[in-house]
Amino acid sequence: MKRVAIIGLGLMGGSLALALRQAGAAVHIVGCGRAELLRRALEKGVIDSGFVDAGEAAAECDLVVLCTPVETSIKLLAQIAPRLKAGALVSDVGSTKAAFAAAARKIFGTSAAERVLPGHPLAGREVSGLENASAELFAGCVWVLTPLGVAEDPLSRSGKGRLNVAPDSLQRELREALEAIGARIVFCTPEEHDRTLAYTSHLPQMVSTALALTLERAFGAGNPALQVHAGGLRTMLRLAGSEPAMWEQIAASNQQNLAAALEALEAELRGLRESLGSAEFRTSFEQAREFAKLLKK
Amino acid sequence: MKRVAIIGLGLMGGSLALALRQAGAAVHIVGCGRAELLRRALEKGVIDSGFVDAGEAAAECDLVVLCTPVETSIKLLAQIAPRLKAGALVSDVGSTKAAFAAAARKIFGTSAAERVLPGHPLAGREVSGLENASAELFAGCVWVLTPLGVAEDPLSRSGKGRLNVAPDSLQRELREALEAIGARIVFCTPEEHDRTLAYTSHLPQMVSTALALTLERAFGAGNPALQVHAGGLRTMLRLAGSEPAMWEQIAASNQQNLAAALEALEAELRGLRESLGSAEFRTSFEQAREFAKLLKK
Numbered sequence: 001m002k003r004v005a006i007i008g009l010g011l012m013g014g015s016l017a018l019a020l021r022q023a024g025a026a027v028h029i030v031g032c033g034r035a036e037l038l039r040r041a042l043e044k045g046v047i048d049s050g051f052v053d054a055g056e057a058a059a060e061c062d063l064v065v066l067c068t069p070v071e072t073s074i075k076l077l078a079q080i081a082p083r084l085k086a087g088a089l090v091s092d093v094g095s096t097k098a099a100f101a102a103a104a105r106k107i108f109g110t111s112a113a114e115r116v117l118p119g120h121p122l123a124g125r126e127v128s129g130l131e132n133a134s135a136e137l138f139a140g141c142v143w144v145l146t147p148l149g150v151a152e153d154p155l156s157r158s159g160k161g162r163l164n165v166a167p168d169s170l171q172r173e174l175r176e177a178l179e180a181i182g183a184r185i186v187f188c189t190p191e192e193h194d195r196t197l198a199y200t201s202h203l204p205q206m207v208s209t210a211l212a213l214t215l216e217r218a219f220g221a222g223n224p225a226l227q228v229h230a231g232g233l234r235t236m237l238r239l240a241g242s243e244p245a246m247w248e249q250i251a252a253s254n255q256q257n258l259a260a261a262l263e264a265l266e267a268e269l270r271g272l273r274e275s276l277g278s279a280e281f282r283t284s285f286e287q288a289r290e291f292a293k294l295l296k297k
Numbered sequence: 298m299k300r301v302a303i304i305g306l307g308l309m310g311g312s313l314a315l316a317l318r319q320a321g322a323a324v325h326i327v328g329c330g331r332a333e334l335l336r337r338a339l340e341k342g343v344i345d346s347g348f349v350d351a352g353e354a355a356a357e358c359d360l361v362v363l364c365t366p367v368e369t370s371i372k373l374l375a376q377i378a379p380r381l382k383a384g385a386l387v388s389d390v391g392s393t394k395a396a397f398a399a400a401a402r403k404i405f406g407t408s409a410a411e412r413v414l415p416g417h418p419l420a421g422r423e424v425s426g427l428e429n430a431s432a433e434l435f436a437g438c439v440w441v442l443t444p445l446g447v448a449e450d451p452l453s454r455s456g457k458g459r460l461n462v463a464p465d466s467l468q469r470e471l472r473e474a475l476e477a478i479g480a481r482i483v484f485c486t487p488e489e490h491d492r493t494l495a496y497t498s499h500l501p502q503m504v505s506t507a508l509a510l511t512l513e514r515a516f517g518a519g520n521p522a523l524q525v526h527a528g529g530l531r532t533m534l535r536l537a538g539s540e541p542a543m544w545e546q547i548a549a550s551n552q553q554n555l556a557a558a559l560e561a562l563e564a565e566l567r568g569l570r571e572s573l574g575s576a577e578f579r580t581s582f583e584q585a586r587e588f589a590k591l592l593k594k
Binding site for chain 2: 122123124141142144186188192193196197199200201203204205206207208209210211212213214215216217218219221222225226227228229230231232233234235236237238239240241242244245247248251252255258259261262263264265266268269270271272273276277281282284285286287288289290291292293294295296
């Protein structure tokens with residue numbers, strides 16, 4: 001790809017720019033962000049040129065990747081659409097995909113599937129910002145791509161998480177570039193992505209946050225009793241340190257799936273509570289351990 | 298201390314024996330366990346002599362530490378009591394303290410506070426067994442001691458987690474030995490310990506287990522959709538890999554406190570679910586993040 005625009009130069013955008021450059025997958029990288037951020041990104045050699053306006057950054061590019069929170073990316077997609085050159089491809093890195101996909105279908109109509117290939121690298125960190133960006137962020141991570149032309153759920157159906165689409169050459173180039181920066185590509189529909197992530201990503205986050213709230217309510221933040229804890233608690237509270245603004249957008253754009261996942265977890269907790277002291281409790285623990293072991297492999 | 302008995306040679310007992318020896322805190326270490334375990338512990342130099350019978354192991358020792366699960370330790374306490382030499386001190390490493398303390402008060406009556414000083418090192422691991430024992434297990438860990446003669450809650454009252462008891466010389470020797478192996482001693486009552494640990498240790502474990510059960514029910518163990526997850530999920534499922542038999546005993550011996558903690562967490566999860574998409578959601582996330590940050594310090 002000759003010219004790639006990275007819209008948003010936070011942890012994700014900055015890391016993607018660095019990784020694409022390191023892999024030699026882009027000739028010229030255009031950045032978009034606030035003026036001060038552009039200055040720093042240029043200084044560090046993260047980007048080759050920069051624009052404050054997303055439309056100007058996107059113009060003349062072969063690939064445009066929106067690296068902003070979900071709701072922002074949806075707004076920017078409408079904004080850059082009229083400025084894209086013929087045959088340019090748009091992707092994103094948003095944490096939910098159905099709302100972005102719906103916006104893409106609305107904006108691009110029947111050509112949405114060719115023009116937009118939504119994505120989501122599962123490479124979250126508790127840190128954020130360009131200063132934490134790294135060319136290695138995506139090494140070994142799963143990068144979900146959710147083609148817009150597919151109605152069924154390829155992930156559940158194929159049993160392999162692979163989809164036999166015949167993408168046009170730029171979509172193939174994007175895939176090759178992502179593989180070159182170390183990502184492992186998995187295909188599914190936007191809707192399947194959001195249903196799955198509600199359980200595998202958003203729910204773990206909610207649990208950590210709810211655990212922190214429970215402890216704060218029980219003890220108050222400065223209570224010396226809180227020193228009586230082991231590493232397990234710190235592990236379980238790690239995610240609670242994540243960025244509230246980002247999670248507000250994720251939760252808002254995946255409300256229904258997340259509410260279902262939360263209800264399911266509440267039921268399991270109630271089940272454990274009601275089985276305290278009974279044989280069922282041990283059975284549940286054994287079942288959970290088997291599952292946790294399988295996932296580790 | 299001249300002669301110390303370690304009853305139970307799993308991860309905890311084995312590590313304690315190794316650590317006491319390394320710190321030069323015991324002249325002779327007697328082990329107690331199954332014959333095969335004694336053979337291995339003798340071979341590895343973990344213990345100096347061994348007995349299958351706990352009463353025989355405890356006889357003639359200055360300090361006896363019960364390193365078995367809570368319910369087993371309660372049974373063994375009754376069994377070794379008549380064999381203890383005059384002035385000998387008994388301690389334990391059980392994960393809950395009120396049930397063990399009650400047993401000690403029943404068995405030793407008015408001399409319970411001198412004869413038994415219950416303890417709990419917060420040094421859990423997901424691995425177990427003598428083969429994983431290490432002299433370094435307790436380096437930097439909090440070791441709670443719950444003196445039986447104290448009625449109030451020193452931890453909440455003092456604000457420092459320190460108790461001004463004037464222990465007899467053997468109790469002081471035990472404390473010094475634990476500090477010599479790297480532990481940080483915190484005093485509280487057995488009841489306060491169990492209330493606190495229900496939130497800071499048992500609840501995080503239940504959450505991890507319930508999360509595993511929720512995912513298994515939603516997907517089934519072999520579902521390819523489960524590959525679509527990030528490191529956060531693996532982190533949150535780490536504790537779910539813990540030993541079911543141990544947790545069955547912990548939960549059974551701390552049912553009331555744990556049920557209250559679980560109910561509190563269920564309420565927080567319900568609160569988050571009902572606030573999805575509202576401003577309250579963001580506020581909760583910010584509050585949780587502040588708390589998580591404070592705990593890290």
